[in-house]
Structures are given as structure tokens and as C-alpha cells.
Amino acid sequence: MRWETLAEEKAAPALFGTASVTRTFDTPEFRGITFHEVRARSLVNRVPGASRMPFEWTVNPYRGCSHACVYCFARKTHSYLDLDTGIGFDSQIVVKVNAPEVLRRELAAGSWSGEHIAMGTNVDCYQRAEGRYRLMPGILSALIERSNPFSILTKGTLILRDLELLRAAAARGDVGVSMSVGFTDPELWRTVEPGTPSPERRLDTVRTLTDHGIACGVLMAPVIPYLGDSPEQLRRTVAAIAAAGATSVTPLVLHLRPGAREWFLAWLDQHHPRLRRRYDALYANGAYAPTWYQRRITRQVHELATEYGIGPAGPGAARALPRPPAAPAPPDPAAGTQLALL
Numbered sequence: 001m002r003w004e005t006l007a008e009e010k011a012a013p014a015l016f017g018t019a020s021v022t023r024t025f026d027t028p029e030f031r032g033i034t035f036h037e038v039r040a041r042s043l044v045n046r047v048p049g050a051s052r053m054p055f056e057w058t059v060n061p062y063r064g065c066s067h068a069c070v071y072c073f074a075r076k077t078h079s080y081l082d083l084d085t086g087i088g089f090d091s092q093i094v095v096k097v098n099a100p101e102v103l104r105r106e107l108a109a110g111s112w113s114g115e116h117i118a119m120g121t122n123v124d125c126y127q128r129a130e131g132r133y134r135l136m137p138g139i140l141s142a143l144i145e146r147s148n149p150f151s152i153l154t155k156g157t158l159i160l161r162d163l164e165l166l167r168a169a170a171a172r173g174d175v176g177v178s179m180s181v182g183f184t185d186p187e188l189w190r191t192v193e194p195g196t197p198s199p200e201r202r203l204d205t206v207r208t209l210t211d212h213g214i215a216c217g218v219l220m221a222p223v224i225p226y227l228g229d230s231p232e233q234l235r236r237t238v239a240a241i242a243a244a245g246a247t248s249v250t251p252l253v254l255h256l257r258p259g260a261r262e263w264f265l266a267w268l269d270q271h272h273p274r275l276r277r278r279y280d281a282l283y284a285n286g287a288y289a290p291t292w293y294q295r296r297i298t299r300q301v302h303e304l305a306t307e308y309g310i311g312p313a314g315p316g317a318a319r320a321l322p323r324p325p326a327a328p329a330p331p332d333p334a335a336g337t338q339l340a341l342l
């Protein structure tokens with residue numbers, strides 16, 4: 001384990017300009033990853049532009065995500081800390097080590113009215129770092145003690161570690177869980193989501209959750225144009241989602257906002273250079289694929305979902321499933337963060 005003091009930081013980026021950073025270190029069990037432990041001043045975060053989102057409040061105990069999805073649109077948020085949005089986003093993980101205690105305090109405040117809290121909306125709260133820091137059990141306990149409704153969106157199979165807590169919340173009807181699985185193609189997964197559990201393992205996790213009475217929907221995101229959007233691929237993915245016992249499936253087409261766009265297109269040039277011109281045309285008008293394309297994918301997935309007997313997300317699941325959000329605003333590095341996860 002290598003320890004550094006703040007005084008040893010040569011170039012002090014924005015993150016290290018805050019008094020909240022307590023230590024920065026690498027550890028052999030997480031080779032290539034540097035943790036920056038901070039003490040957050042607040043945790044419950046109001047979503048900017050909440051009118052476009054199905055939830056208003058979020059909790060994010062981490063910044064950066066070792067799941068390293070090439071397309072991740074939370075990448076941009078690392079630039080607010082003067083951290084790199086490419087490899088840096090994947091490997092420089094900010095950990096709010098006091099997250100459970102801060103959340104407890106905020107939920108107990110007279111000003112808090114017990115509204116729904118969404119988690120996994122910025123970066124994955126069940127990424128690998130959670131195996132080390134174990135922040136989620138404290139966070140879930142705080143929410144359960146207050147009977148505060150919440151939802152979790154994740155690609156992490158680590159969520160099963162907290163099965164008993166989730167069961168307790170589900171018994172009261174206070175929890176919505178969604179797994180993110182955009183495709184099942186193993187080759188695509190290895191290159192575009194290199195730090196995540198495989199789609200197969202994620203769907204096994206869906207099965208385990210539902211077997212234990214925790215309804216779990218699937219956010220089919222992202223559907224990647226020309227790589228994961230053929231009728232056969234969509235059918236295979238929806239069939240696998242249905243077989244896993246998911247309660248719903250909601251498709252979301254890849255979007256490429258600044259921060260993610262450069263990183264994704266560099267990956268495309270390396271792995272699928274023949275597609276570059278088609279992408280430039282499809283995303284010529286900005287971050288989103290054209291409406292006709294999005295509608296086509298949505299229609300196909302909904303038809304398949306109906307065929308396989310699961311249907312799209314119902315009103316009860318909608319809170320857990322983010323739609324493409326508004327552009328993020330710079331956050332306070334030590335406070336809660338804004339939305340970003342697919």
C-alpha cells in the first residue's frame with residue numbers, strides 16, 4: 001500500500017484543494033486504482049433539472065467508476081475535480097467515507113420530508129470499491145430505519161451481498177432495483193464495459209433478486225448503434241432478460257455527451273473504424289441519436305418484451321429508470337453529485 005500526504009501532491013487539482021480529502025492511496029488488491037477518501041459535508045443531492053428525471057433526490061457515495069464503461073456519460077463529472085475523464089475516471093475513485101453517518105444526519109433533519117432517493121444515478125454504488133469500503137450497508141440501514149423509499153440502478157453483482165437489507169426494504173415496499181444490461185454479446189461486453197461483471201452474471205443477479213422477493217427491472221442500456229442493435233441481438237437480449245425473471249425492460253439508446261463522446265469515438269476508431277462515418281452521421285446533431293432511430297429501437301424492444309411476457313417498465317418502476325438527463329452542472333467536490341449513470 002502506498003500512502004501519500006496532500007503536501008506531496010505536486011500538481012494539486014481541484015479535488016485536492018478541498019480540506020475534505022483525508023488520504024489518497026493505491027493498494028495491491030486494486031491494482032491500477034487510486035482511492036481518494038473524502039469526508040462529505042452533505043450526501044443527499046437535489047437533481048439539477050429534475051423535471052427531465054423520474055426522481056428528484058440522489059445519493060452517490062463514490063465518484064469515478066472502475067466498471068470503466070467506454071460510453072459512460074458520468075466521465076464529464078471527473079473534469080470538475082480536475083481529474084482525467086478517460087483512464088482517470090476509471091481509476092481515480094473518490095470515496096465519501098463518511099457517507100452513512102452523513103445520510104443518517106440528513107434523514108433525521110426536520111427539513112427532510114422522506115422523499116424517494118435514487119442511487120446509482122451518477123456512478124455505480126456497487127462498483128468494486130464498494131467491496132472494500134462497504135458503504136452501502138450503512139446507507140441502506142439508514143434508509144430502512146426511516147422507511148425512506150429508494151431505488152438502486154447498478155451493473156454490480158456485489159448488490160447480492162446486501163440481499164437481506166434489500167429484502168427488509170422490499171417487505172415494506174420501499175425499494176426499486178434495476179440492473180443495467182444493454183446487450184448480451186460477450187465480445188462487445190469485453191471491449192466496451194471492461195470492468196463490469198458479464199451480462200450473464202448480471203442477469204443471474206436479477207434472477208437471484210427476484211427469487212428472493214425483490215422485484216428487479218432491467219434498464220436495457222445502452223443499445224449501441226450498429227454493434228448491438230440488430231433484430232437478432234435485440235431479441236437475444238430481451239429473451240435473456242425475460243428468462244432472468246426481470247419485471248420490466250426499458251431500452252435506452254446510446255447517447256454521447258462531451259466527456260463520453262471523445263472517449264467513445266476514440267474506442268470506436270480503434271475497434272470498429274469502419275463505423276466512424278456512420279456514427280458521425282447518426283450523432284451529427286449532438287449527443288443523441290435521431291428521434292426516428294430511438295423510436296425504432298423502443299418499438300422493437302417493447303414488441304419483444306410483450307412477446308416474451310415482461311412488457312415495458314410500469315409506473316411503479318419508472319422512478320428507478322433514468323431517462324437521458326440534462327447536461328450536468330459542476331458539483332461541490334465534497335457534497336453529493338449530480339446524475340449521470342446510464
Ligand code: SF4
Pocket residue numbers: 065066067068069071072073074122123124127155196341342
Ligand atoms: S456506465 Fe455505470 S457502471 Fe459503467 S462506468 Fe459509468 S457509472 Fe460505472
